[in-house]
Amino acid sequence: MNRPVYLGLLVVAVVAAAGLGTLNAGTGERTGTGMGIGMEARAEGGDTETGESAPVVEPSPGLTTGARTATSAARADDSGTDPGSASSLPHPPGTTAEGIEHPSRLLGAHTNGLAETGFILRSSVNATVLETGMRIDATARGGARVASDATEYYAHRSDAAGPLERRTEGWYSGGVEHRRRIGKFGGVQESTQQARSVGELAGRPLLAPHLRSGAFEAATVRRIGGETLFVFAASGLGNESAIETGLPEASTDIRSYNGRLVVDSMGRIRSLTARVRYVIGGKPATYRLDYDLLRLGNASVERPKWA
Numbered sequence: 001m002n003r004p005v006y007l008g009l010l011v012v013a014v015v016a017a018a019g020l021g022t023l024n025a026g027t028g029e030r031t032g033t034g035m036g037i038g039m040e041a042r043a044e045g046g047d048t049e050t051g052e053s054a055p056v057v058e059p060s061p062g063l064t065t066g067a068r069t070a071t072s073a074a075r076a077d078d079s080g081t082d083p084g085s086a087s088s089l090p091h092p093p094g095t096t097a098e099g100i101e102h103p104s105r106l107l108g109a110h111t112n113g114l115a116e117t118g119f120i121l122r123s124s125v126n127a128t129v130l131e132t133g134m135r136i137d138a139t140a141r142g143g144a145r146v147a148s149d150a151t152e153y154y155a156h157r158s159d160a161a162g163p164l165e166r167r168t169e170g171w172y173s174g175g176v177e178h179r180r181r182i183g184k185f186g187g188v189q190e191s192t193q194q195a196r197s198v199g200e201l202a203g204r205p206l207l208a209p210h211l212r213s214g215a216f217e218a219a220t221v222r223r224i225g226g227e228t229l230f231v232f233a234a235s236g237l238g239n240e241s242a243i244e245t246g247l248p249e250a251s252t253d254i255r256s257y258n259g260r261l262v263v264d265s266m267g268r269i270r271s272l273t274a275r276v277r278y279v280i281g282g283k284p285a286t287y288r289l290d291y292d293l294l295r296l297g298n299a300s301v302e303r304p305k306w307a
Helices: 011-015 067-076 103-117 204-213 240-244
Strands: 119-131 134-146 153-161 164-172 177-183 188-193 217-224 227-234 252-264 269-280 283-296
Touching: 103 204, 103 283, 119 269, 134 283, 204 240, 204 252, 204 269, 204 283, 240 252
Parallel strands: none
Antiparallel strands: 119 134, 119 283, 134 153, 153 164, 164 177, 177 188, 217 227, 227 252, 252 269, 269 283
């Protein structure tokens, strides 16, 4: 399989201190493999206020309202309106009362909608990768705090593969992005790079393989806090080759796919969870993705101390 370098195999961190791969800034096109929203994919980000090395799986204070509350409620309870009885509602771009019809339109609406407001998101990916015949459990966690029109952003990603760990952070406020990479044993590298596009920061390359491959059908429509949220569920694949680009290199024999997607009426993806069973190194493994849009707007970005 050809794999985009986008979220690169975490196993690269095990065998080399070099980057996990990069995403061409401003294009949204991947050039590597899928292991989470990432600095290496130039699409990771942070949910912290200052850019300090806080645990990436914990949201900052005050992030329990807005998009996150609506998404969590939708996840917890699917007893909403039957999508068939809500056919008169304006569905999100690229979707119908039956399911996802045009993934590219939905992805475009997601990116454009977030660009207007600014946003905070986080993601995590767990998978088993293969290097020189050895299976290694790998984890990537990251997120993004982005001002409207991406005029400022802070991004981070933490990778763990086998015995090695690495954290990468990036901050942008016009001009170039300032980046810092910290190894498990304290080694620090600093550099600059071209600014990322909103699509990269919003995780489009991470979401695309799932939207294009999962057989997502409309499950329910929920109204929470004055918002209408559309829930889609997939218990199989409509395009197996598309999901291959989001799995680790050397993956074979996809055995099952389950996904759950929450989208608002403008097409902004509030959450995506996906579980893929596949074979790698001759044994079964599980790829797990959790993507959450924590907040729309009000994403203030402060310059981190290290920058």
